Amino acid sequence: MTDTLGAHYLDNAATTPLRPSVLDIMTSVLAATYGNPSGAHRLARAANQVVDESRESVSAVLGAEPGQIVFTSGGTEADNLAITGAVEATGKRPVCSAIEHHAVLDPVVHHGGLTVGVGGDGRIDLDQLADVLRSHGTELAVVSIMAANNETGVIQPLAEVSALVRELAPDTLLHTDAVQALCWLDVASVTADYDLVSISAHKFGGPKGTGALVVRDRARSLVPLLKGGGQERGRRGGTHNVAGIAGMAVAATETAAQRASRVPEVAARRDRLADTICSSVDGVVETGVRSPGDRGHKTANICHLCFEGIASEALLFLLEKHDIMASAASSCSSGAMEPSHVLAAMGFDRDLAFGSLRLSLGYDTTDDDVETAIATIGPAVERLRQRERDGDRS
Amino acid sequence: MSGKGLDDKRNVNERHDVVVAMSGGVDSSVAAALLVAQGHRVVGVTLKLWGGDSDSGCCSVSDVDDARRVAQQLGIDHHVFNFGDEFDRFVVDPYVADHQAGRTPNPCVECNRHIKFDRFFRRADALGFDMVATGHHARIVDDPARPDLRRVGRGADGAKDQSYVLHMLDQDQLARLVFPVGAMTKADVRALAADLGLRTADKPDSQDVCFIHSVGGRERFLGDRIPLRPARLVDETGVEIGTVDSVEMVTLGQRRGLNLGGDANRRYVVDIDHASATVTVGERHRLLVDEQRVEAVQWSAGPEYGASTVQCSAHGAPRSATVEPIDGDASSIRVVWQEPQQRVAAGQSVVLYRDDMVVGGGTAGV
Numbered sequence: 001m002t003d004t005l006g007a008h009y010l011d012n013a014a015t016t017p018l019r020p021s022v023l024d025i026m027t028s029v030l031a032a033t034y035g036n037p038s039g040a041h042r043l044a045r046a047a048n049q050v051v052d053e054s055r056e057s058v059s060a061v062l063g064a065e066p067g068q069i070v071f072t073s074g075g076t077e078a079d080n081l082a083i084t085g086a087v088e089a090t091g092k093r094p095v096c097s098a099i100e101h102h103a104v105l106d107p108v109v110h111h112g113g114l115t116v117g118v119g120g121d122g123r124i125d126l127d128q129l130a131d132v133l134r135s136h137g138t139e140l141a142v143v144s145i146m147a148a149n150n151e152t153g154v155i156q157p158l159a160e161v162s163a164l165v166r167e168l169a170p171d172t173l174l175h176t177d178a179v180q181a182l183c184w185l186d187v188a189s190v191t192a193d194y195d196l197v198s199i200s201a202h203k204f205g206g207p208k209g210t211g212a213l214v215v216r217d218r219a220r221s222l223v224p225l226l227k228g229g230g231q232e233r234g235r236r237g238g239t240h241n242v243a244g245i246a247g248m249a250v251a252a253t254e255t256a257a258q259r260a261s262r263v264p265e266v267a268a269r270r271d272r273l274a275d276t277i278c279s280s281v282d283g284v285v286e287t288g289v290r291s292p293g294d295r296g297h298k299t300a301n302i303c304h305l306c307f308e309g310i311a312s313e314a315l316l317f318l319l320e321k322h323d324i325m326a327s328a329a330s331s332c333s334s335g336a337m338e339p340s341h342v343l344a345a346m347g348f349d350r351d352l353a354f355g356s357l358r359l360s361l362g363y364d365t366t367d368d369d370v371e372t373a374i375a376t377i378g379p380a381v382e383r384l385r386q387r388e389r390d391g392d393r394s
Numbered sequence: 395m396s397g398k399g400l401d402d403k404r405n406v407n408e409r410h411d412v413v414v415a416m417s418g419g420v421d422s423s424v425a426a427a428l429l430v431a432q433g434h435r436v437v438g439v440t441l442k443l444w445g446g447d448s449d450s451g452c453c454s455v456s457d458v459d460d461a462r463r464v465a466q467q468l469g470i471d472h473h474v475f476n477f478g479d480e481f482d483r484f485v486v487d488p489y490v491a492d493h494q495a496g497r498t499p500n501p502c503v504e505c506n507r508h509i510k511f512d513r514f515f516r517r518a519d520a521l522g523f524d525m526v527a528t529g530h531h532a533r534i535v536d537d538p539a540r541p542d543l544r545r546v547g548r549g550a551d552g553a554k555d556q557s558y559v560l561h562m563l564d565q566d567q568l569a570r571l572v573f574p575v576g577a578m579t580k581a582d583v584r585a586l587a588a589d590l591g592l593r594t595a596d597k598p599d600s601q602d603v604c605f606i607h608s609v610g611g612r613e614r615f616l617g618d619r620i621p622l623r624p625a626r627l628v629d630e631t632g633v634e635i636g637t638v639d640s641v642e643m644v645t646l647g648q649r650r651g652l653n654l655g656g657d658a659n660r661r662y663v664v665d666i667d668h669a670s671a672t673v674t675v676g677e678r679h680r681l682l683v684d685e686q687r688v689e690a691v692q693w694s695a696g697p698e699y700g701a702s703t704v705q706c707s708a709h710g711a712p713r714s715a716t717v718e719p720i721d722g723d724a725s726s727i728r729v730v731w732q733e734p735q736q737r738v739a740a741g742q743s744v745v746l747y748r749d750d751m752v753v754g755g756g757t758a759g760v
Contacts, residue, residue, distance in 0.1 A: 311475075311476075311517075313473070313474070313475055313476060314475075314517055314520060314521060317473060317521050318521060318522075321522070335440075335442075335458060335462070335473075335474035336442035336474045336475070336476035336478070337474075337476050338476065350479075354479075383520060384520050386520075387516065387519050387520035388516045388517055388519075388520040389516075
C-alpha cells in the first residue's frame with residue numbers, strides 16, 4: 001500500500017481522493033447488490049434500483065432528465081461517444097478548440113475535424129469560431145468546447161459559444177467536456193443549453209472508471225460506440241458498473257451540496273499560493289490570467305505556473321521529496337513530460353512550456369498544504385536553475 | 395549477493411543516494427539490484443531520448459515498462475526524464491551533419507558525452523544524488539601510477555567491454571560514478587537477473603544505434619533528413635568501375651556494399667572525395683598509415699604523451715603507438731603507430747589506454 005500519510009496532495013485536477021461515503025456505498029453495493037440490473041429477479045431488480053436512483057441523483061446535479069443520462073466508463077468514453085456518435089449520426093465533421101483534452105481532440109482529429117485557436121489568456125477565439133461556423137456551418141456534426149481547461153483552469157465562454165452556434169450553425173450539436181468543472185461551476189446552469197455534456201466521477205470524489213454523458217433530445221440520434229446488450233436505451237452496451245454508478249451519484253450529490261461554501265475557501269487558498277509564488281520567485285509566468293493576479297475566468301482550484309530555465313520533471317522530483325504531489329502538463333505514453341498542446345496553443349514558447357507546474361487544489365486541501373508548497377517551490381526552482389543549467393559543458 | 399559485481403571499494407561501507415540510469419536492459423537492471431543489495435538509497439531513471447520511430451532503442455515504451463517493472467520489483471522509485479530536445483541537438487543533428495560532411499560519427503559516444511554524463515549528471519546533482527550509476531561494462535579503478543587518480547578500466551567481460559565509449563570521463567565525473575556490473579561477465583549478469591526473477595534476464599542486447607530503425611536503417615534515416623548523393627566508384631587509376639547510391643553512406647575502409655561483385659582482389663574504400671562524390675577503392679595496404687591525427691582530445695587527468703595502447707573502434711584490437719603533442723595544444727595529438735595501421739575514418743573515436751586504463755581519447759581527424 002502506498003503511504004498517503006503526510007502527503008500534500010495538490011493534484012486534484014488529475015484525480016481526487018475517494019469520499020468516505022462513496023467508499024461505503026460502493027463496498028456495500030459490491031458486497032450485496034451483485035445482481036445484473038438488466039435481469040428480472042429480485043437481486044437484479046435491487047441492482048436496477050441502485051442504477052435508477054443513481055441516475056436520478058446525477059441528472060439532478062446536471063440539470064438533465066434521468067432518461068438523458070448515459071453512464072459510461074469515464075470522461076474519455078463520454079467524450080468519444082459524443083464526438084464519434086455525432087459524426088456517425090450525421091456524416092459530418094466535428095469542431096473543437098485547440099486546448100481540448102485529448103479525449104476530445106483525438107477523436108475530432110481522427111474524424112477529420114477542425115480546431116479553433118485560443119488567445120494568450122487561454123479562452124477560445126470567438127471570432128475564429130464564428131468564421132468557422134460561417135464557412136462550414138452546414139457541414140458540421142458537433143462543436144465541442146470544454147467547460148474548464150484541465151491544465152490552466154481557464155473557464156471557457158460557453159454561453160457565447162452556444163449563442164454563436166445556434167445562430168450560425170443551428171443544425172450542429174453542442175458538446176462540452178465538463179470533466180474538470182463539476183467541483184467548481186454550477187454545471188447544470190452553465191451547460192443547460194448543451195446537447196451533450198461529459199463528466200467523470202473521479203474528478204469529484206467518486207471512483208475511477210465511471211462517468212456519464214448527458215444526451216439531450218436534440219442529440220437522440222447519437223450512434224453508440226459500444227453496441228451490445230441494449231443497456232442505457234441502446235446508447236451504451238455493457239453490463240452496468242453498478243457500484244461505480246452508485247459511487248458517482250453520491251459523490252455528485254455531495255459535491256453539489258458543498259460547492260457554494262467550498263469554492264470561495266479553495267479560491268482564497270489558491271490565490272495565496274499563486275500570489276506568493278509569483279511575488280517571491282523570479283522568472284515565473286502564471287497562465288490563464290487576464291492580467292497579473294486577475295483570475296476572474298479561472299476555476300478556483302488551479303494554480304498553473306511556468307518557470308523559466310527549469311524542467312518540470314526535475315521540479316516535480318524535488319517537490320515530491322517534500323511530500324508535495326503535483327504535476328506538469330502532460331505525459332507521453334512512456335511517462336516522459338512533454339510540453340503541452342494547451343500552452344503551445346496559447347502561444348507559450350517550448351522552453352517555457354517545459355517548465356510548467358500545475359498545482360490543483362481540492363475541497364480537502366489545507367492551509368498547511370499551501371504553506372508547505374509555498375515554502376518549497378521557490379528554493380527548489382532556484383536550486384534547479386543554479387545546479388542544472390550552470391556549468392553546461394555542452 | 396554479497397557485493398558481487400561491485401567494482402569500487404569506495405562504496406562498501408557508505409550509503410549513498412544513487413540514481414541509476416535504467417534503459418530497460420538487463421545490465422542496468424542488475425546494476426540497480428546490486429546497489430539496492432549494497433544498502434544504498436537508489437532511484438531508477440529512464441532517459442527518454444528519441445521521440446521518433448525506433449525498434450531497437452532504449453526509449454521505446456516497452457523498454458520504459460521493463461525498467462519501471464524492475465524498479466518495482468526492487469522496491470525503488472522510478473522516473474522518466476525527457477532529454478529528447480537535447481538528444482536531437484547534441485546527438486542526432488550532429489550525426490546527420492557529420493554524415494553530410496563525410497565524417498563517420500559515433501553517436502553513442504556523443505550521447506555519453508553530452509547527455510548521460512553531462513545533462514543527466516547535472517540533473518542528478520540538482521536533485522541531490524551524490525552518485526550516478528549506469529549498466530556499462532567498465533570499471534572505475536585507482537591508477538597505480540597515480541593513486542590520487544581514477545580511471546575508466548576495461549570491463550571484466552572482454553567481449554562486452556565498453557571503456558571505449560566512456561573515454562571522455564574526467565576526474566569529477568569518475569568521483570561520482572559507479573558501474574556496478576563492470577566486474578561481472580555478461581553471463582553472470584544474466585544469471586543474477588534470472589536468480590532475482592527480473593523480467594529483463596533474457597532480454598536481447600541492444601545492437602545498433604538506438605534511433606535508427608532496423609527497417610530502412612541508416613540510409614532511410616539519413617535520406618529523410620538530407621539529400622543523398624550518388625557517387626562514382628573509381629579504382630586507383632581513376633577509372634570508373636561502378637556507382638553507389640549515396641556518398642554519405644560510404645565509410646573509409648568499407649568493403650561490403652560496393653556492388654563490386656565477385657572481385658578476386660578484395661578492394662576497400664581508400665578515399666572519399668565528398669565534393670565530387672567520388673569514392674576510390676583499392677587494396678588494403680593503401681589504407682595503411684604510419685600516424686593518425688586526433689582532435690578534440692579529452693584527457694582523464696591531463697595529457698599523457700609517450701608510449702600508449704590505442705583503440706580505434708568499440709571492439710577493435712588495441713595497437714601499440716607513441717602519442718605526441720601537436721603545436722603544444724593538449725586537445726590535438728599525433729598517434730605514431732609502432733606498425734602501420736589502417737587510417738581511421740574521420741569522426742571515429744580514438745581512445746588511449748595505459749595498462750587497460752583509459753587516459754584520454756578524441757576524434758580522428760583527417
